[in-house]
Amino acid sequence: MFRNSLRLFPFLFRVSVKHSELGAARPFSKSTYFQNMKIGTHDGVFHCDEVLACFMLKQLPEYKDAEIIRTRDMQKLKTCDIVVDVGAEFNHETKRYDHHQRELSSAGLIYTYYGEQVIQTIAPKECPLLPDDLRIIYKKVYENFIEEIDAIDNGVPMTDQEPKYKIRTHISNRVARLNPEWNSNLSINLDEIFKKAMKLVSEEFLYVTNNFISVWLPARDYVKSSLENRFEVHDSGQILEFKERFPWKEHLFDLETEMGIGHEIKFVLFNDKPSSWRVQAVPVSPYSFVTRKPLHKDWWGVRDEMLSEVAGIKNCIFCHSTGFIGGNTSRQGALEMAVASLKAD
Structure with missing residues (x-):
């Protein structure tokens, strides 16, 4: 079952544990200013996974002001500092994240290497997450949000049996609906719609993450104290x-x-x-x-x-x-x- 992918695909957590050793993000100081950074992804019809991947990257200091380049032109992609969901290459060292794993989408790959940093940037600055709590939140956000997007993007069914009904209101479907219909005006600016899609996934991601940090985690501490x-x-x-x-x-x-x-x-x-x-x-x-x-x-x-x-x-x-x-x-x-x-x- 796909819902056990974290257990079946231990690479995800091994990477996260050692993300600082692997150089998941470039060292950052307040005096550093990242100029002209570019995030590359494919053009045309967009999907929830690369939209979310781009949103997560833009939460990080080095990509906060990055320009998103939507293209399949390999020469243009070569000029990008990081590329997701396009380019037929997965290489963490060169920051190329076109996914080939059945278990992960491009959002899953970005979350694998950068998820803990993204969560820490979202966490209240006056009370940053301790390492153990960060690991717990990282796992819960994957299980309760990212995993769904990975599964849908890779066509992994929820069950081995034919479901009795279909769910059409999930975040991946809502993002897909923003794309123009096949018989609509093709002069629509997809890059602008892509920004709307990023806003949509941002609201969902921030809600899930903040809920685990501010509501779910304190309840866990309360249960632990009661057990003790x-x-x-x-x-x-x-x-x-x-x-x-x-x-x-x-x-x-x-x-x-x-x-x-x-x-x-x-x-x-x-x-x-x-x-x-x-x-x-x-x-x-x-x-x-x-x-x-x-x-x-x-x-x-x-x-x-x-x-x-x-x-x-x-x-x-x-x-x-x-x-x-x-x-x-x-x-x-x-x-x-x-x-x-x-x-x-």
Whole structure:
């Protein structure tokens, strides 16, 4: 499956780890001024991958003011400082990135060698990403954005089976729609439309990257802290506590593996709103409703006073009919629901 291309194509991460050794970008100082830099790509119909590749390059200091030369004329391409998606050559040392790999598009190649630098330029200047966090964000942006563009550009299907419906609103399709139709006025300036396409992909790329930096990463730190303090919640170490509601499942699975904890966490407590706590069973995978251990089966589908009576726990609110989540008006009550469910057969 293409979605495992990072595992099947370890070249991508080996390159990224050593990008500074390979000279992924020329040394830059504020006193350096890069004059007349040129980024080369093909002319004619454009695609999402080279549009995104050009946008990423223009985030870097040396290419920030570079002119984009759209041509297939090899003599003109030879004058360019870096070339993407054209030229029939892939050579990092000479900065030629016409892709031949089934797994990567030209955007994937540029991201391979320059992605970490691009992300660091986007990150808040007052709080640059630490090396470990940068690596994590680099991987997540690939998996959640770049990989899709690589796959579409290389014609890699999402599944081995015929999909039941088609998605026509993805970023690659929206970029493609900017190209003039076959029967339209051919005097349209494609270079100007190319700039519009760059703006379109920039909004998507910046949203994804900033979301991982500003929203996703802090949540990861919160989950990690909760895992480290789990024995303060209950001596079993199988119950986590969060003070608020936020996306935690993906982080939990990643961190359990990184911290060597295994799959011992069974329940999560979090404050949903004033006088409302939730106890949620941990699923067997981040997107599954099948749980490692559900709430007590005798409670499924029972509510309010009746649930409190059946459970022998004050102030119960509800238990879902499949036992994956329940509620109580207090933290103590939610904790008691988790502990009782841990002990249940």
